[in-house]
Structures are given as structure tokens and as C-alpha cells.
Amino acid sequence: MAYxxxxxxxxAEVERTRPERLRRREFSRLTLEDKExxxxxxxxxxxxxxxxxxxVGANRGQNxxxxxxxxxxxxxxxxxxxxxxxxxxxxxxxxxVIGAGGAGSSAALTxxxxxxxxxxxxxxxxxxxxxxxxxxxxxAADRPEDSLARHYLDVMGGGGxxxxxxxxxxxxxxxxxxxxxxxxxxxxxxxxQDGTMMEVHGGGTSIxxxxxxxxxxxxxFMRVVRDEARNRGIPCxxxxxxxxxxxxDSGQCAGAVLYDLxxxxxxxVRARCTILASGGMGRLxxxxxxxxxxxxxxxxxxxxxxxxxxxxxxMDTVQYHPTGVAYxxxxxxxxxxxxxxxxxxxxxHCKGERFIYELETRDAVSAAIIRECSERQNGIAxxxxxxxxxxxxxxxxxxxxxxxxxxALPAMVRQFARYEIDITQEPILMYPTQxxxxxxxxxxxxxxxxxxxxxxxxxxxxxxxGRNRLMGNSLLDIFVFGRRAGRRAAERAREVxxxxxxxxxxxxxxxxxxxxxxxxxxxxxxxxxxxxxxxxRIRRLGGVAVG
Amino acid sequence: xxxxxxxxxVKEPETPAEETARIHxxxxxxxxxxxxxxLKAMEYAGYRLVRGVGCRGGFCGACATxxxxxxxxxxxxxxxxQTGIADGMYLTQIPFYPxxxxxxxxxxxxxxxxxxFRFFPEVARCIQCNTCTxxxxxxxxxxxxxAAAQQGDFKRVAELSFDxxxxxxxxxxxxxxxxxxxxxxxxxxxYAAHLTPKAIHLRTRLGEIQEGRFSKEVxxxxxxxxxxxxxxxxxxxxEPEEEVALPGKSNSDED
Numbered sequence: 001m002a003y004x005x006x007x008x009x010x011x012a013e014v015e016r017t018r019p020e021r022l023r024r025r026e027f028s029r030l031t032l033e034d035k036e037x038x039x040x041x042x043x044x045x046x047x048x049x050x051x052x053x054x055x056v057g058a059n060r061g062q063n064x065x066x067x068x069x070x071x072x073x074x075x076x077x078x079x080x081x082x083x084x085x086x087x088x089x090x091x092x093x094x095x096x097v098i099g100a101g102g103a104g105s106s107a108a109l110t111x112x113x114x115x116x117x118x119x120x121x122x123x124x125x126x127x128x129x130x131x132x133x134x135x136x137x138x139x140a141a142d143r144p145e146d147s148l149a150r151h152y153l154d155v156m157g158g159g160g161x162x163x164x165x166x167x168x169x170x171x172x173x174x175x176x177x178x179x180x181x182x183x184x185x186x187x188x189x190x191x192x193q194d195g196t197m198m199e200v201h202g203g204g205t206s207i208x209x210x211x212x213x214x215x216x217x218x219x220x221f222m223r224v225v226r227d228e229a230r231n232r233g234i235p236c237x238x239x240x241x242x243x244x245x246x247x248x249d250s251g252q253c254a255g256a257v258l259y260d261l262x263x264x265x266x267x268x269v270r271a272r273c274t275i276l277a278s279g280g281m282g283r284l285x286x287x288x289x290x291x292x293x294x295x296x297x298x299x300x301x302x303x304x305x306x307x308x309x310x311x312x313x314x315m316d317t318v319q320y321h322p323t324g325v326a327y328x329x330x331x332x333x334x335x336x337x338x339x340x341x342x343x344x345x346x347x348x349h350c351k352g353e354r355f356i357y358e359l360e361t362r363d364a365v366s367a368a369i370i371r372e373c374s375e376r377q378n379g380i381a382x383x384x385x386x387x388x389x390x391x392x393x394x395x396x397x398x399x400x401x402x403x404x405x406x407x408a409l410p411a412m413v414r415q416f417a418r419y420e421i422d423i424t425q426e427p428i429l430m431y432p433t434q435x436x437x438x439x440x441x442x443x444x445x446x447x448x449x450x451x452x453x454x455x456x457x458x459x460x461x462x463x464x465x466g467r468n469r470l471m472g473n474s475l476l477d478i479f480v481f482g483r484r485a486g487r488r489a490a491e492r493a494r495e496v497x498x499x500x501x502x503x504x505x506x507x508x509x510x511x512x513x514x515x516x517x518x519x520x521x522x523x524x525x526x527x528x529x530x531x532x533x534x535x536x537r538i539r540r541l542g543g544v545a546v547g
Numbered sequence: 548x549x550x551x552x553x554x555x556x557v558k559e560p561e562t563p564a565e566e567t568a569r570i571h572x573x574x575x576x577x578x579x580x581x582x583x584x585x586l587k588a589m590e591y592a593g594y595r596l597v598r599g600v601g602c603r604g605g606f607c608g609a610c611a612t613x614x615x616x617x618x619x620x621x622x623x624x625x626x627x628x629q630t631g632i633a634d635g636m637y638l639t640q641i642p643f644y645p646x647x648x649x650x651x652x653x654x655x656x657x658x659x660x661x662x663x664f665r666f667f668p669e670v671a672r673c674i675q676c677n678t679c680t681x682x683x684x685x686x687x688x689x690x691x692x693x694a695a696a697q698q699g700d701f702k703r704v705a706e707l708s709f710d711x712x713x714x715x716x717x718x719x720x721x722x723x724x725x726x727x728x729x730x731x732x733x734x735x736x737x738y739a740a741h742l743t744p745k746a747i748h749l750r751t752r753l754g755e756i757q758e759g760r761f762s763k764e765v766x767x768x769x770x771x772x773x774x775x776x777x778x779x780x781x782x783x784x785x786e787p788e789e790e791v792a793l794p795g796k797s798n799s800d801e802d
Contacts, residue, residue, distance in 0.1 A: 124601060125609065133606045142752040148761040150783070152768050157780040165769040173765065176752045183745060186653050186736030188705060195744030207786040214709060219606055223713065227732055231650045239597065261597045294602045330584045330631065334604050383582075411710075414686070415605070418629060528597065536593040 002420040007327070007429075010350045010380045014390050014427050017352035022398060025344075027357045035364050042367035042374070044432075045317050050287045055516035056509065058311035058450075065318065067284035071303050074522035075510055077243045078257060078266070080503035085246060089255065089270035093119040094493035095486070096255055096271035098242040098301060101129025102218070102478035103458030103485075104277035105225045107447075108234050110486030111275075116493050118234050119269060121258055123241035123296055123527055127226045130279055130294050130459065131478060134218025135337060135411075136202060137210035138479075139472035140175035143199060146207050148172045155473060158204040159438075159466020164313075167464045167481075170445045171473065174480040179211060181479070187224045188213055202471035203338055203362065210472045215411040218475055240267070241300065241527045245274065245308045245454065246501050253308065253454035254498035259527070272496045273453045273489035276301040277482060280437030280459035283529045286318050290333025291434040300525035301460040305441045307509050310449040313462035314439025319469060322365035324433025326388030328419040333433040336391065336412065338362075338471070343408060344399045346392045347430070349378035355389075363468065366432035373431065380429060388429035397424055436474065438465055447485030453496055455489055457481035571637035585612055585627040585638060598642035605629045608714030611684070614638035624682045624716050644715040646726035651733070658741035660699030667730050670697055672723035679717035679727055685710050689717050689727050696730050701738035704731060 003011060030038065040046045051063040055073060064072065095111040097104045100122035112118045122128065141151040151172040156163055179197075183189060190198040190212050199208040213220035229236075239261040246268070248254040255271040278301030282293025291297070306312060323340065325331040341347070341358040347365070349355055349372045356368035369389050373379030379387035396405045405424045406413055416423045440462030447455040458478040465473060530537065566581035570588055577592040586600060601609030610627035617635025627640060649666040656662045663670060670693055679689035688707050695703035708731035717727040755761065768776065 124597075128601045128607055128609060133602050133604060140749075142746070142749045144748060144751070145786070147764070148756070149764040149768055152765055153776070153780055153783060156768075156776055161773045161776055161780075169765050169769055173756060173761075176749055176756065179746075180749055180753060183749070184740065186738075186740035188709065188735055188739045188743075189746075191743065191746065193744075195746050196748060197746050201786075206783045216606075216710060219712070220709075223732060224736060227648075227736065228653070230648060231652065233650065292604070294607070295600050329582065330587075330629065331604075419631075528595075530595055531587070531590040532593050532595050533591060 003327075003426065004383050006383060007380060010352075010390070011427060013350065013352035014348055014392055015352075017348065018392065018395065021346055021348075021354065021392075022395065027354055029357045030360055030364060035360070038367045038371070039363055042371045043363050044287050044289070044320060044370070045363075047287065051316060055518055056512040057306050058309060059306075059315070062316070064312075064315045065284070065286040067286050068281060068299060068302070068315065070522060071284070071299060071524040071526060072306055073513065073518045074520070074524035075513065076307070076503075076506045077259065077523050077525070078503065078506065080506040080510070083257070083266070083503060085268060085501040085503065090267040091119055091269040093117045093269065093271050094273065095119070095489045096121065096269050096274045097277055098256060098275065099129070099277035099279060099458070099460070100126040100236055100238075101277065101279055101458065102131035102222060102225065102475065103482035104275070105222070105229050106479045106482035107275045107277055107455075107457055107486035107489070109225065109229050109232065110483045111490040112229075112232055112234050114487060114490035116490035119271070120229075120234060120236040121240045121242055121256070121269070122236065122238055123261060123300070125238050126236045127222045128294060128296060129222070130282070130297060131218045131222045131475070133292065133294060134475050135215050135335065137200070137212035137217050137472045138179065138221075138475040139202065139205065139209045139470070140179045140211060140476065141172060141209055142176045142179060142197065143208070146209055150206060151175065151209065154204055154206050155470060156466070158470040159468055161466070162314075163466035164463035166445045167443070170484065171464055171476060171480050174483070175476055178476060178479040178483070181483075182221060182224070185224050185228050187220055190214065204470040205472070221475060241525070242278070242304060243525060243527070244503065244506060245304050246270075246503065247308060247451070247505050248499040248501055250499050252452040252496065252498065254501055256304075261527070270498060270501065272493040272498060273455065275447070275455040275457060275485045275489055276305050276441065276460050277457045277478075277485075278460050280440075282434050282437070286434055289320060289432065289434040290324055292321060292324060292333060292335040293434065295528065298526040298529060299437070300527060301456070302440060303525040305449065305454070305456060305460070308451055308454065308505050310441045310451055310454065310456070312439060313442050314467055315462065317438045317467045318434060319362065319436035319438055320366045320432040321435040322362055322369055322432050323391060323430045325428070326386050326431040327382045327429040328421070329382065329384055329386070330419060331415065332386065335433070335435070336428065336430060337409075340391060340393060340396070340409065340412070343396045343404070345395050348390045348392055348427075349376070350380045350389075351378065352390075369430065369432055382429065386431065388431040390427040391430045392427045393423040394425055394427065436469055438462070438467055438469055443481070445484070446488040447481050448488065453492055455485040457485040568632055568634040568636075570632050570635075573639045574637070579632065581632070581634070583632055585614070585625070585630050585632055586610060588632045589627070599627065599640035603628045606712060608712035609642065611641045611644075611714040611716045611719075612638055613641060624684060626684050626714065629684070641715065641719055644719045646715060646718045646729060648726070648729050653736050653740050656737060658701065658737040660697060662737065663696045663699070663730060663734065666733060667725070669723060669725050670730060673697070673725060674723060676722060678720045678722070679725075682716045682720050684714060684716065685712060687711060692731055693725060693727060696734045701734045701742060704734035705738045708735065
């Protein structure tokens with residue numbers, strides 16, 4: 001899978017311009033006006049055709065990506081008129097946790113610790129989540145030079161100063177406690193000999209605050225937290241997707257209906273409290289973008305939470321990471337860390353020329369790459385027709401000495417070597433990739449939503465990160481709000497008594513759809529994306545499958 | 548045996564996407580575009596996967612796959628999301644492989660080899676066949692980390708096993724019936740929880756937060772109007788990037 005002949009002439013251009021680029025590395029930065037203009041013309045968030053106004057629900061009249069609107073303007077997988085809720089539940093628990101990534105697992109652990117009977121449900125396996133794929137690190141202001149206020153300011157600045165202040169306060173205040181909690185459980189942090197954390201910068205930090213576990217930070221956190229929860233005997237229903245929340249006759253959340261992907265049966269969980277920790281929406285491929293996200297990132301929690309009446313915040317903004325892999329096809333959309341540009345690698349177009357200062361903010365670099373590949377027609381095409389620009393990785397060793405790349409980016413070297421691409425010798429092809437759901441369901445500092453006894457934590461929720469999340473704050477977010485939601489849910493569970501269960505909210509939502517003239521046969525949540533060819537889908541038993 | 552697809556590239560340089568390969572998924576034959584991963588080839592063939600697929604990026608270990616190639620007796624393994632197809636390949640996925648996980652309270656365990664033998668007595672059955680190492684799609688030296696675990700050298704286990712994605716291929720092939728990845732996880736947790744010094748500065752900070760040292764300043768920021776915040780943000784000092792050797796395992800990885 002080395003580069004095909006068709007791409008080689010452009011690589012030769014990159015090599016031709018490299019000596020001069022190595023000599024003259026300065027590049028003018030965007031003025032605020034230029035940046036604004038660039039974003040408005042080329043950032044996907046500013047393309048009106050990528051969005052539409054919602055016709056139903058709490059955020060009616062507000063814009064969301066078409067791909068999400070398609071799921072929000074869709075009907076339940078259940079028939080609320082015939083689905084039997086009050087003939088006995090399959091599970092009866094204090095706290096139901098929907099989702100088994102970092103947020104769900106930490107919520108479950110905390111609620112269990114506080115004495116609640118907890119059940120986790122997940123549509124894939126325990127730990128199959130974006131948490132597992134997080135590489136960079138986790139922020140926490142625990143160095144003497146740092147302060148909670150400083151972290152607060154960085155988060156607000158990154159988010160465009162529109163973040164929900166109370167949530168940011170919770171995030172930065174709990175951060176050192178979360179790191180201690182992980183450390184005590186036996187997470188291997190990168191440390192100095194004396195136990196001091198090694199901390200580095202991330203995009204938008206004013207001080208080194210990023211803790212890490214090698215290149216596999218999220219995986220290390222996830223496997224330790226999951227192991228701990230397993231040791232405590234917390235049950236987890238794998239391959240069980242939550243397809244609808246259940247309310248009771250007083251409007252409180254009282255559990256969920258699950259769908260078993262193996263046996264294809266529905267089941268009912270009655271719960272005094274329910275925590276949505278179901279992650280984001282990368283797999284919706286907004287505006288056709290590839291994604292860094294897990295197979296299960298299909299916005300299910302947003303869909304069922306919104307249908308139950310929880311409003312959303314900032315769902316008109318999506319984070320695209322500028323350097324997603326465009327070639328080889330096998331790695332399409334996967335993340336190439338910002339560190340590569342930090343180490344000095346240039347971005348160049350097909351003729352080997354630079355077009356943007358590489359360390360502009362993520363949104364600006366993404367927009368610039370899109371401009372090269374669209375209006376300016378400077379993209380490089382792969383054999384399957386994907387366009388991209390070059391990231392000139394061989395520069396790193398030339399600038400910093402042979403062996404730097406292998407030492408600093410070992411996982412990446414290995415990843416490309418599998419496809420016979422030596423990143424120390426050849427540039428790699430990049431295109432922006434959908435990375436993070438900045439917004440989500442509205443929560444308060446305790447993780448509560450507008451529906452009593454319904455909580456949300458992690459990427460499914462919105463407000464913490466405003467309109468743009470900083471690196472290192474999502475691994476933090478999941479544990480801060482997972483633990484807060486778990487704690488509060490366990491406390492609430494001691495007081496609440498669910499009444500008669502209903503799906504009236506589903507009936508109401510369906511009526512709103514009818515009234516708004518939304519006529520389609522779509523059902524949601526999606527549960528899993530479908531990457532089979534359309535020709536297969538139309539021939540499938542029962543026509544188009546769920547999603 | 549030489550692979551055939553490189554010939555095809557030479558013959559049809561203009562239309563590489565038109566190349567096809569015949570693969571056999573659990574005994575059924577499909578013609579799919581050449582150059583796909585096993586995962587994408589299965590999807591192209593019409594499989595809508597529920598098991599045997601996960602992060603699609605080589606991190607989660609959900610898509611362990613075993614295969615043979617045409618004219619080759621050997622059994623190969625790989626992650627479906629990271630392994631390209633070849634003409635004549637026949638394959639199946641192993642989306643789940645039983646591997647008992649003992650339950651323990653990490654804080655009550657002693658951090659020595661005896662703990663490993665207590666929970667995983669079967670590690671003594673290792674016959675050093677090295678099959679686990681050969682099948683590891685991450686290229687880890689699995690056999691050596693099991694040996695280190697037997698000796699109670701948890702630092703070594705941590706170094707050698709850190710990149711484990713728990714795909715379970717080692718477990719599927721081990722004649723000693725060892726659940727390697729569970730052994731690695733226990734050893735790493737013991738090492739981190741009991742044998743590495745804790746971060747003192749972290750505890751200091753927790754004390755300061757509990758005393759309320761930062762509450763007032765954070766509270767002020769919470770109530771501040773946007774313009775004032777923006778001004779403070781623009782004026783904030785930026786600490787220079789420290790030129791440090793990157794942390795990690797590279798120094799100790801001999802392989």
C-alpha cells in the first residue's frame with residue numbers, strides 16, 4: 001500500500017520545495033479579520049447548506065446539522081400505543097447507566113460506591129467508546145504555578161466565552177480530584193522518578209497542564225476504570241441499545257427500553273434514576289466528513305433525551321480536526337495528532353507550497369485545507385477519489401535530528417508502516433475529519449437534565465466546552481460529570497418512587513412531527529451506522545434496516 | 548508464495564479502483580475491490596457488523612480475525628480494521644473468546660509474584676512456545692511479559708504490555724490456556740497503585756481546593772461579563788513549551 005504512481009509526482013514537488021521551506025520557516029499568521037473571513041467561507045460550521053432548522057421539540061427553530069435533524073425528525077422504533085410497560089420490568093434498579101465508556105463507567109462506579117443498585121447497558125462491548133481512542137491527555141491544574149482560575153479562563157477562551165460558567169467551574173475544580181482518583185486506582189501516568197506528573201501544553205492552554213499515559217491515555221483510563229467496575233460486580237448488558245426513555249405519569253424519568261442486538265428483542269428496565277452517557281455523533285458524518293470516532297458514535301442519547309423533552313445547547317457546532325488521514329484508505333479519517341505540526345512539519349498543497357501557518361487554531365487550519373482542496377483546486381487525489389494536502393513529516397528529523405520521529409511518535413510510525421509508508425521519508429496526506437460534538441443535552445452542575453431523575457454526562461451533554469472544546473478537556477469532562485451524575489443519581493434514588501410508566505412523551509413527539517408536516521419513514525435512534533452498499537440495503541429482508 | 552495484486556497494478560495503472568479480489572468469508576466466496584481492509588471488504592460484501600467491529604482504528608481489539616492465504620498452510624491473524632485483504636484469502640472473525648477474569652480489590656493485594664499465582668495459577672503452565680508473541684497484532688512480546696509477571700517484575704510487565712488492546716488472540720492460541728491480557732492488566736495496576744510514587748503536588752492541590760483557596764477567584768470569573776473575561780484572556784501569560792524528552796516507554800523497550 002505504498003503510494004501509487006498517480007500520487008508520486010506531487011510528492012516530488014514536496015521534496016523539491018522542502019530545502020527552501022526548511023531555510024525559510026516563517027509564515028504570516030492570519031489577522032482576526034482574515035481568520036473570520038476564512039472561517040465564514042470554508043469552515044463547515046458556516047455552510048448554511050449543512051444545517052437546517054428543527055421543526056419539533058425544545059429547540060424548534062434552531063439549526064442543527066442535517067444528519068442530526070434527520071434523526072431528531074424521526075419516529076420511535078417502538079409503537080407507543082402497543083408497547084406494554086406495566087406488565088413487569090425485566091430489570092428493576094436504582095440507577096440505570098446508558099453507555100459504557102468513560103462517563104458511564106465512572107457514573108456506575110460512583111453510584112455503586114454510594115450504595116445504589118446499578119445496571120449499565122451498552123450497544124457494543126463495555127469500553128467500546130471514544131474514550132478508548134483518546135490519545136492526548138487530561139487537563140488538571142495541579143502544578144503549584146497553575147490555578148483553577150487559569151484553567152477556567154483557558155476553557156472559556158477556547159469555547160468562545162459562551163460556555164456555561166457553573167459547568168466550567170465544576171470541570172476545573174474536580175479535575176485534580178479526578179486525576180488522584182485515577183492514580184489511586186492504578187492508572188499508569190507519565191511521571192518523573194519522584195512521582196511528579198509530566199505535564200505538557202495542549203492547543204489553547206496557557207500553562208503546561210496535560211497529563212498523559214503514553215500515546216494511549218484514554219485506553220489506559222478505560223481499561224482500569226472498567227476493571228475496577230467489574231471487580232465491584234457491577235452488571236453490564238452488552239449489545240443492548242437503549243432505544244427509548246420511559247417516563248412515569250408524573251413526568252419523571254423511570255427507565256428505558258432496550259433492544260438486544262443479538263436476540264433482537266426489546267426489554268424494559270425500570271430505574272429510579274437514569275444516566276445518559278452515550279457519547280457523541282461522529283458517525284453521522286456531518287456534511288460527508290470522515291471521522292475519528294468509534295463505530296457507535298451515532299447520537300442515540302441526544303435523540304432519546306431530546307424526544308423525552310431535554311433541550312440541547314450548541315448543536316450547531318461540530319469540531320473538525322484538521323489533520324485526519326486521507327490516505328491510505330484503511331486509515332481514512334483517523335487522527336494525526338497536533339504534535340506533528342508542533343514538531344515542525346509543514347502543510348503543503350499539491351505543488352509543495354504552504355498555504356497556512358500550521359499552528360493556527362483547529363477551525364482555521366481545517367478551513368484552509370478545505371479551501372485548498374475546493375476553490376483553489378490544489379488538493380491531491382487518492383486512487384479512490386479522496387482529496388487531501390500533504391503533511392511534510394520528514395521535516396521533523398531534518399529539523400530536530402534523526403530519530404526524533406521514532407521517539408516522539410512511535411505509534412504513528414508503526415501505524416503508517418503497516419501500509420508501507422515511512423513517515424520519516426515520505427509526507428502523509430491529510431484532510432479534516434469530524435472529531436467532537438461540542439454541544440449536547442443541557443445539564444446542570446450535578447449532571448441533572450430538565451427531566452427529573454434523568455441525568456447526562458460526557459459528550460452527550462453540552463455547555464461545558466461552549467462552541468469549541470480544548471484538547472485534554474474531554475477525558476476530564478467524562479469523569480467529572482460521570483462521577484457527579486453517579487453521586488447525585490444514587491442520592492436521588494433513595495427518595496424517588498416511580499409511578500405508572502408511560503410512553504406518552506413519544507406519542508406527543510409523534511403528534512408534533514405530524515403537525516409540523518414531517519412525513520417520512522425514518523426511525524431513530526440509529527444504533528449503528530450502515531456501511532454496506534445501498535444495493536445490499538434495498539434487498540434486505542424487511543427493506544431498509546434500523547437506521 | 549508471491550502475492551498477485553502487484554501484477555494487477557502494473558497491468559492496469561489507470562484504473563486501480565477496478566481491481567478486484569476474491570475472498571472467502573467463513574467459507575462463502577465474494578468478489579470485492581482490491582485494497583480494502585478485511586473490515587471494509589466484509590461491509591462491501593453486505594455484512595452489517597454488530598460484533599467484530601469497534602473503534603475501526605486499531606485501539607479497541609473488537610475485530611480479531613484469523614485467515615489463511617491461497618496456497619499457504621500458515622494461519623495468520625490480524626485486526627480486521629487494520630489488515631488489508633489479498634486475493635484468495637479465507638477468513639473468519641473471533642469477536643469473542645472466553646477468558647475468565649478474577650475479581651479482586653486492588654488496594655488489598657500485595658504487589659508481588661504470589662498475587663499473580665494466586666489469581667492466575669495457570670501462568671505456571673507457560674511452555675515458552677512463544678505463540679502468544681507471534682499472534683499479537685500489536686507486536687508485543689507477550690511471552691516475556693508473562694515471564695516477568697511470574698517473577699513479580701511488574702515494571703517490566705508494564706513496559707512490555709502497555710500497548711495491549713485485549714483483542715484476545717493470544718488467549719485463543721495459548722496451549723497453557725492463559726488469559727494473558729488479564730494478567731497484564733493486574734500487573735500494571737499493581738505496579739501503578741503500589742510500586743510507583745504518588746504525585747505529591749497533586750495532594751497539595753487537593754488540600755488547597757478543600758480549604759477554599761481558589762473559590763473566590765473562580766467565583767469572580769463565573770460572574771464576570773464577557774468583555775472582561777476576553778480582556779483577561781488576551782492578557783494572560785503563556786508558559787513556554789518545555790523542551791523535555793518525551794515520556795514513555797521508549798527507553799525501556801528493548802524490542
